[in-house]
Amino acid sequence: MSTLPVFRWRLAPDGYATRRQLRAAGLRPGGQGVAAQLERPRRRRPPLVAYLYRIEHARPVRPMTPAKWAALAKANAARRTCPHCRHDAGYVIPATLGMCVACAFPEPAESLRSA
Ligand SMILES: [Zn+2]
Numbered sequence: 001m002s003t004l005p006v007f008r009w010r011l012a013p014d015g016y017a018t019r020r021q022l023r024a025a026g027l028r029p030g031g032q033g034v035a036a037q038l039e040r041p042r043r044r045r046p047p048l049v050a051y052l053y054r055i056e057h058a059r060p061v062r063p064m065t066p067a068k069w070a071a072l073a074k075a076n077a078a079r080r081t082c083p084h085c086r087h088d089a090g091y092v093i094p095a096t097l098g099m100c101v102a103c104a105f106p107e108p109a110e111s112l113r114s115a
């Protein structure tokens with residue numbers, strides 16, 4: 001029951017884009033259904049299918065809400081907080097160290113000063 005227009009690969013008309021192309025442009029399908037599909041024939045296998053959306057019906061990617069920003073800031077703060085000394089290191093704690101640089105290399109203040 002395919003009532004969708006089907007286009008040959010690379011022959012999609014203007015005004016259509018895949019979800020990935022929309023995303024690259026800061027857009028999302030915005031509730032619209034698939035408007036068309038691209039088919040790329042493959043030997044002895046079913047064709048590769050890409051779904052297309054109408055660009056004119058696309059919507060901007062949902063803007064960040066204050067709650068989302070807060071959650072993001074909290075997550076970033078957690079990633080900057082040294083689990084050893086509990087201080088905000090000011091940078092994301094390197095996973096390879098598992099703690100801030102000051103905790104990982106406590107002694108050589110001399111070498112740090114000259115750096
Ligand atoms: Zn630390």
